[in-house]
Amino acid sequence: MGTGVIIAGAGPVGLMLAGELRLNGVDVVVYEQRATPSGESRGVGFTRRAAEVFHQRGLLARFGDIEIGNEGHFGGVRIDFTALEDNHFGIRGVPQYRIEEILEAWVTDLGVDVRRGYEVVDYREGSDDITVVVEGPDGRAEHTARYLVGCDGGRSRIRKLAGIEFPGREATRGMYVADVVDRPDIKPRVIGERVDGGMVMAIRLEEGVTRIIIHPAKLTPRDNSKLTFSEIADSWQELTGQSLHGAETKWVSAFTNATRQAAEYRRGRVLLSGDSTHIHIPAGAQGLSVGVQDAVNLGWKLAATVNGWAPEGLLDTYQAERHPVGEKLLRNTLAQASLYLTGDEMEPMRQVMRELVQSPDAARRLAGHVSGLGIRYDMGGATGHPLLGLRMPDREVKLGDGSTTRVSRLLHPARGVLVVADGSTGPAKLAAGWSDRIDIVTDAGWSDRVDIVPDGWVPADTAEGTTPDAVLLRPDGHVAWVSPDGGELLDALARWFGSPR
Structure with a gap:
C-alpha cells in the first residue's frame, strides 16, 4: 500500500506528526484546507518541554536566536523558577506561523507530501485500510491509507465525522x-x-x-x-x-474560555491529535506545546503499528497516556483563568497562592504543570526508581572513544535508545535482538548528575539527582527502564518495542 498515514491539517501538530512518522519510514500525506499559510499566530512561543521535544529531533537550532522567558507564573502568581532543580523557563517571541514554516521545511526535506488547498470531507473505514474523500482544486478525489489522523483544530471535521464526543464547558469570557x-x-x-x-x-x-x-x-x-x-x-x-x-x-x-476535550483520541483507524482533542483559554502556549507532545507520543507508536512490529496494545497507550495530560491541561488553564481574569473577589486566593509557591514542593508542582516537565507515564507496573516514566533530561554523555554527545542528539532518529554507563555488557546483549528499533550506546558515562523533576507525587528528596547505570529511552524521550531498581529490561523491551527480530 502506497500511503501509511493521511494527516488532516498542516499546523504545528500535523507537521510534527508527519515528521515523526517519516523518520520511522512511513509514507505520509498531509492535506491542508488553506491554500497558503495564513500568517496568523495564536501562539507566541512554547514551553520548556516542547523546546526539549524540538531539540530531540535537531529542530531547535532552526529557530535561530530564541528568547528564553525570564519570568515564571501560574495564573499571574509569580514562581521563582530559578530556585528549582531544572530549567522550567519556556521560549517566547516565536509566532506560530514561524513554527509552521520551520516544521514544513523539515518535513518537506524528509519527503512528506504536503498538499495545500485540500480538505478531507469524508471517509470509509475498511478492515485493513481507510479511504479518505478529499475536495481540492480539481474536485473530489479518494485516497486510501492505513490510518487517518485529524490535526485539524478545535472545530475538527475529522472528530465530527468519527462521531467522537467533545464534552466540556461553554464560553463565559x-x-x-x-x-x-x-x-x-x-x-x-x-x-x-x-x-x-x-x-x-x-x-x-x-x-x-x-x-x-x-x-x-x-x-x-x-x-x-x-x-x-x-x-x-x-x-x-x-x-x-x-x-x-x-x-x-x-x-x-x-x-x-470555552474548554473541551475529546472523549476518545482513537476510534478504529481514526486518531486525533492537538487542538482536535482539547481546546481551552490560551495560557503560556500550553495548547500548542501539549499538541506537539501529543504528536511525538503518537508518532512512533503509529509508525510501529504501520511497520508491523508494534506489540499488542501499543497504539492504545496513546489514549491512556495523553488523555490524562489533556485533562490536567484543561484543569490548570481553568485554574489560571480563575486566578488571572477575575476581580478583587479572588484576591484572598491569590494571596494564599503567593504564600504556597514559597514552598519548593508547591512551586515545583505548579512549574511542572506549566512547563510540561512533570509528566510521568505508567511504565507497566515497574517501580523502584524515581526516573521511571519521566522525560530524560538533556545531559551530556561521555562515549568510550573519548568524545561526547547529548541525550537530545541520541534521540534525533526518533528511535529507542539504550545507554549503558556502568561498563557492563549484559544490557547490550539482552537488547541486541531489538537493534533494528533501538540504538545501543555502550561504554558510556554521564558527565554530571541526571536531575529528576518530580511531578508532585514523588518526595522532594528524590530531586537531588541520580547517576543511573543504564537507561532505556522511548523515542519520545521518556524513561522506559533504568538500572538499578527499574524492573526487568526484557519486560520493558517487549512492552514498548515488541518481539525481538
Missing part, C-alpha cells in the same frame, strides 16, 4: 488579540497585568510587531467575524489610558 505594527511605545507586559476593569498583556512578537491581549471584565463571547481593530483600541484605551487608534495591524482576533 471573551478576550481580544491584535498584532500591532511599529508602536514601540507599548509598555511590555509579558505575563500580563491586572488593571481596573480587566487584564492586559503586551509581548514583542517580532521586530516591529507587538502582540496585545485584552480581557475587559465586561466582555462576553462574541462574533469574531465582525471584529474591528477600532473596538480593540477602544478597550485598550479604556483599560490602559493609551490610544492605539489608527495603528497598523497584522492580525486581529478574539477568543474565549
Whole structure:
C-alpha cells in the first residue's frame, strides 16, 4: 500500500506528526484546507518541554536566536523558577506561523507530501485500510491509507465525522488579540497585568510587531467575524489610558474560555491529535506545546503499528497516556483563568497562592504543570526508581572513544535508545535482538548528575539527582527502564518495542 498515514491539517501538530512518522519510514500525506499559510499566530512561543521535544529531533537550532522567558507564573502568581532543580523557563517571541514554516521545511526535506488547498470531507473505514474523500482544486478525489489522523483544530471535521464526543464547558469570557505594527511605545507586559476593569498583556512578537491581549471584565463571547481593530483600541484605551487608534495591524482576533476535550483520541483507524482533542483559554502556549507532545507520543507508536512490529496494545497507550495530560491541561488553564481574569473577589486566593509557591514542593508542582516537565507515564507496573516514566533530561554523555554527545542528539532518529554507563555488557546483549528499533550506546558515562523533576507525587528528596547505570529511552524521550531498581529490561523491551527480530 502506497500511503501509511493521511494527516488532516498542516499546523504545528500535523507537521510534527508527519515528521515523526517519516523518520520511522512511513509514507505520509498531509492535506491542508488553506491554500497558503495564513500568517496568523495564536501562539507566541512554547514551553520548556516542547523546546526539549524540538531539540530531540535537531529542530531547535532552526529557530535561530530564541528568547528564553525570564519570568515564571501560574495564573499571574509569580514562581521563582530559578530556585528549582531544572530549567522550567519556556521560549517566547516565536509566532506560530514561524513554527509552521520551520516544521514544513523539515518535513518537506524528509519527503512528506504536503498538499495545500485540500480538505478531507469524508471517509470509509475498511478492515485493513481507510479511504479518505478529499475536495481540492480539481474536485473530489479518494485516497486510501492505513490510518487517518485529524490535526485539524478545535472545530475538527475529522472528530465530527468519527462521531467522537467533545464534552466540556461553554464560553463565559471573551478576550481580544491584535498584532500591532511599529508602536514601540507599548509598555511590555509579558505575563500580563491586572488593571481596573480587566487584564492586559503586551509581548514583542517580532521586530516591529507587538502582540496585545485584552480581557475587559465586561466582555462576553462574541462574533469574531465582525471584529474591528477600532473596538480593540477602544478597550485598550479604556483599560490602559493609551490610544492605539489608527495603528497598523497584522492580525486581529478574539477568543474565549470555552474548554473541551475529546472523549476518545482513537476510534478504529481514526486518531486525533492537538487542538482536535482539547481546546481551552490560551495560557503560556500550553495548547500548542501539549499538541506537539501529543504528536511525538503518537508518532512512533503509529509508525510501529504501520511497520508491523508494534506489540499488542501499543497504539492504545496513546489514549491512556495523553488523555490524562489533556485533562490536567484543561484543569490548570481553568485554574489560571480563575486566578488571572477575575476581580478583587479572588484576591484572598491569590494571596494564599503567593504564600504556597514559597514552598519548593508547591512551586515545583505548579512549574511542572506549566512547563510540561512533570509528566510521568505508567511504565507497566515497574517501580523502584524515581526516573521511571519521566522525560530524560538533556545531559551530556561521555562515549568510550573519548568524545561526547547529548541525550537530545541520541534521540534525533526518533528511535529507542539504550545507554549503558556502568561498563557492563549484559544490557547490550539482552537488547541486541531489538537493534533494528533501538540504538545501543555502550561504554558510556554521564558527565554530571541526571536531575529528576518530580511531578508532585514523588518526595522532594528524590530531586537531588541520580547517576543511573543504564537507561532505556522511548523515542519520545521518556524513561522506559533504568538500572538499578527499574524492573526487568526484557519486560520493558517487549512492552514498548515488541518481539525481538
